[in-house]
Amino acid sequence: MLKCWLLTVAILLVLNHAHSQTCPDRRALQNVTAYWKNLNDENKGEYDDSINFYILENHTLIHIVKANVSVLCDGMVKNFFRLKYLALTDANISKILPEAFQQVPRLTSLSLAVNHLTSLKKDQFKNLQQLKFLYLSSNLIEDIEKDTFDELVNLEKIYLDKNKISEIESQWFLNNFQISLINMAFNKISKLQSAAFTLPKNSAVEIRLQHNDIEEIEERAVIPGGTDEEEPYLTLHLDHNDLKEIPSAFIKSMDNLHSSLYFNNNSITCISSETLNTLKNSAVYLHLVNNPLNCSCISNIKKFLKENQMRVPFYYNSTNDCYLYDLQVPNEWNETDRY
Template sequence: MKFSSWYCFLLLLVIQTDFGQNEETSRKERRKMYYRRQRKSSSPIHRSSRQLGIQQMRIVTPAATLPMVNLDYSTEEKFESFLRFPGVEASYNVLPGKKGHCLANGMIMYNKAVWSPEPCTTCLCSNGRVLCDETKCHPQMCPQTVTPEGECCPVCSDTEQREPTSLLHKQQPSPWVEMHQALRKEELQFEEEEEIKQDEDREQKEKIPRPGDWGRPPNERQSREGGEQRPGEKGRQAHQHRNPARENENEDEDEDEDEDDDDAVRGDMFRMPSQLPIPATPRGIPPLPSRCSLSYKTISCISADLTQIPPLTAPEITSLELIGNSITSIPDEAFNGLPNLERLDLSRNNITSSGIGPKAFKLLKKLMRLNMDGNNLVAIPSELPSTLEELKINENNLQVIDEESLSDLNQLATLELEGNSLSETNVNSLAFKPLKSLSYLRLGRNKFRIIPQGLPASIEELYLENNQIEEITEISFNHTRKINVIVLRYNKIEENRIASLAWINQENLESIDLSYNKLYHVPSYLPKSLLHLVLIGNQIERIPGFVFGHMEPGLEYLYLSFNKLVDDGIDQVSFYGAYHSLRELFLDHNELKSIPPGVPEMKALHFLRLNNNKIRNILPEQICNSEEDGDSTLEHLHLENNYIKTREISPYAFSCIRSYSSVVLKPQNIK
């Protein structure tokens, strides 16, 4: 029995020893494999692959995205936080309308419109909100950089070697010069290869024994051949001893070049991504002027001191910017080399009507946007392309628009002719008849005394500010059933000169701006569809009763700032018809001595301005109705610059307002 016990014990001991050795052996093997992997990973190939992996991971980070990729999301966040900020001011100039348009520097922009208010800023109109983004510049890999005039991104100075930058930015070294250099280098390389091939062919021929060599021994012929070095032999030997990897790379590049037709230019000096087209066939084309730049399909020569349109042959270019130069004329052949232009900006030059050739724009069969603001034109250029959708000739000296001036422009949607010398005497009543698609018309800062006649039926927005209009007749808007916005500020209109049937039956008219006219009370017979009424800077003393009673769905924005309203001019029925709809009411800078009646009944009111009046006290029920338990919708209440003694205000005066920070009471005037 003892023997069997000892035997079992020894057997267990042996098994345990073997298992420990095996486990230690496996540990050693695993450790060896680990160190082998470490040594492999430390090799240059593995290090580079790891670095490549890191770089690939970095590419998907948000920092690598282009600007304005996520405009709607980022700016919507800012917009929501802006609404939550206490004391935010509403804009007098907001014209919401039904189209989601935006107001930018006094100009209405269409929904989804994109513009650049400054050289380094791009803005987007998104459903009534202006979203702006600043241009992001790529870092320059050079010791010295300069920022050209009129540009926002720095570029390498001319004394340093420039690194190729992204074509999505305008600030680049001139690609035309580099293309010529690349082509020249390619031609030299091609000539060298051709010479080498010719030498090889000549050598093959020379290897055939000459008639005088047939009797000589072979070694003598070899010594003769080896002793004489033919022209090009050195280059041929260098060619034969090239790096095989480099030759394979060149072969791959040649195959890629055959497969991809977009890469028309090859070379070490200048390479374009295959997805971006080459702007032009560069052979024989003069380079761009020194202060011009190329960005994708756009050539920009902004403030480049040009005196004439540069000769360009670039069929792929779709946009040309020649802003702020000293160009005086446009010859007939000016754009012959740019047949695919879609956008042409010639603003802020010295172009005259006599300097424009009769066929200057005729060959631009795809042109959609033409800007000639700030020139010296006295007439609209002739034979404009029928493809035009936007034409801007603001700040010129236009003195006539006849029946043929706008002929064949049946696709034109936007026409801006502000800051000229136009009036009903020099604008033909049939001038706008060909414009079947026109929806946006700006005629501000001219000399009109009446509403222009013959407006197209398609018109939706009309801007006639800063004219001399005195009257609105019954036929002024007879045929404009789609009109949505009318701006008539800074004219000479009186309420008794507005015909009772001038616009009351308009079904789409939502916004009217009659600021800075000669109105003494709020006009009657306003359009039934009106949502937005701006009457700032008149001499209005009274809001007649039931003046808003016929409106459906109801007035939402009423701006009466800077008038002469007094307590007797507003009564309980003055806002009848708007109690359920009014969202913003501006009565600041008037002569009111108390809170107007009807404020507690305004169930949708968000913004109330009563600052800069003569109000002395606030009674408990003038803003909050004690009979109702619900909170007020008021988010902003301005009562500053009155004569209110804040310590005497009843604690229940603002009890219905959810946030006391929404009430602005300071400063107050002292008697």
């Protein structure tokens, strides 16, 4: 009997030790620097550089300005029934366990920006069905499991900028039908593969991919989610990348999609006739400011426009010393318009 009791105690000690190793910072939120308030309160809120996070459970907005939490453990954010806005920034978080968030039914905005996260896993956000805004900027994220955001059925805006993402998984946002903004600027993406993004129906979607290393865009990198009668509107930012040409197959795959495509500040030297022909009857607005368009190409563009007696809907100038007029989109063709 004594042996059984000793064995039970030993097992419990081992399990407790293992749990403490998995989650060494269970009490880390008991002493944080924070700002908090109730949104319907006219006061500016309160601030304390040493407060227990858990005594703030009746507030609707909590911003933890500074903490030392290496692991966000199971149940560390639990039973905050009124909480709508939570920020855990600059808190040294490097890992989130699947049950870290429990019983926060009104949480609509979560910021985990400026931490040390290197990966995002399935089930980390599974209890946050009401979440609309997710801020993950300025971490070290390289890997994201394909089903990570599936439970966030009301997600509208996600910020993944200033991380180390090098490849986009086509399944990441496939089930986020309310999405309107995906910010992945300032990462290490070099290629937009086919079906990188599938747009939801009847939505205006903005995708920010500025300041990456993008050199290649495959055909149908962006797939419309609506029918011909219910086209979404796309704003795609590809400024400050390493593109040397406008991929005509990609533009052709977009010709029935209302969109504004920003290729500013790349290394594009010319626009192919195939791309120009595609743009003639499309709803694509092309922005090509501050690219090294060569002078002969500019001459060919002007000739093409004049021969077709129309203006292609794009805006451009050249970093080369070629004089040209910035193109605008007129209400109707006017033969006296200058090029």
